[in-house]
Amino acid sequence: MTELEIIRHERVGGISVFFDSVEYRTAHFHPEWELVWIVSGALSVRCAQRQTLCPAGSLCVFSPNRIHEFRRGGDEATILCVQISPRLFSASFPALAALAADDFLLSDHLSEQQCASLRVRMRQLMEAYLDAAPCYELTCVSLCAAILSFLLRNFPVRTMSEDELAHTGKRNERLSRFLAYVEQNYMRRLTLEEFASAEGCSVSYMSRFLHANLNQSFQEYVNTVRYHAACRLIAAGSGRMIEICEAAGFSDYRYFSRCFKQRCGMTPEEYSRTRPLSDAFPAQRSLRSLERFYTVEESKQLLQTL
Secondary structure, three states: OOOOOOOOOOOEOOEEEEEEEEEEEEEEOOOOEEEEEEEEEEEEEEEOOEEEEEEOOOEEEEOOOOOEEEEEEEEEEEEEEEEEOHHHHOOOOHHHHHEEOOOOEHHHOOOHHHHHHHHHHHHHHHHHHHHOOOOHHHHHHHHHHHHHHHHHHHOOOEEOOHHHHHHHHHHHHHHHHHHHHHHHHOOOOOOHHHHHHHHOOOHHHHHHHHHHHHOOOHHHHHHHHHHHHHHHHHHOOOOOHHHHHHHOOOOOHHHHHHHHHHHHOOOHHHHHHHOOOOOOOOOEEOOOEEEEEOOHHHHHHHHOOO
16 A cells, blocks of 8 residues: 655654654655644644644644644644654554544643643654664654553544454555546546546545545645646746646636635735745655655754754
8 A cells, every 4th residue: 555644764663753844735644653743833634524723732643544634824833743653563562553543632632731741752752863872762662652652541542443444444545546646647637537437436426535535625636736736836947837837737827826826825926926935845845745854953953942
């Protein structure tokens, strides 16, 4: 199965820890448990038909293969992200692979004192991860075990049946195919009928499937990909605006301009003059995300502000 998580800079087997300034990350999933601390700004999180604006200090948790989407909720959204693979504890705690959390906002279930305790452990983990002192791998594994143990004892989780695990796998495989289909073909005319036919499904079923898992329609998602493609082309100075419009898959310039106005409050021409995201988010610009990841030294400096 193709996972949709974009970033993978794992230094300890089964563990990834990183800072990330998020503008937008499309609906995605991954096989790890993910704990997110919004360290500055606000992050809008969409998961399982629920959209929540999480202010600075908030903690979120996403169990493996849980589909979720991130957008900045204000001027910025910088997060500290911890991803822990169940395989790290496959021998000592194999049940972890079948556990799931239906909710994601920790403050709905934990006291502020408990949340503060988790933030301390996350900071300790990031510090050990960045310093990479002798035997730091064991320190990281120990801290991950403490974090997961605390979460599983204090946050509502349940055990998924074999049927549910199989259904989740099939759902995510189909979603992976859909996202790949749009990313590979957004430059031309796309129809939901075409993808539904390839999947052997009716159009009405596929429409419901996309709404349930992406919280948006087929056309809304296609427009999102085309918008980000246009942003990349504008940032690269790739020709005249009408050429960018066509290269990004928009068939009508007025529709192209209206899409920009709806999403960033300015026309493509105004965006090209200001290009507000080009300098702020230089590290990762893709059709699925717009975010910045930090070097080890930058991460150490950020850690000192927590």
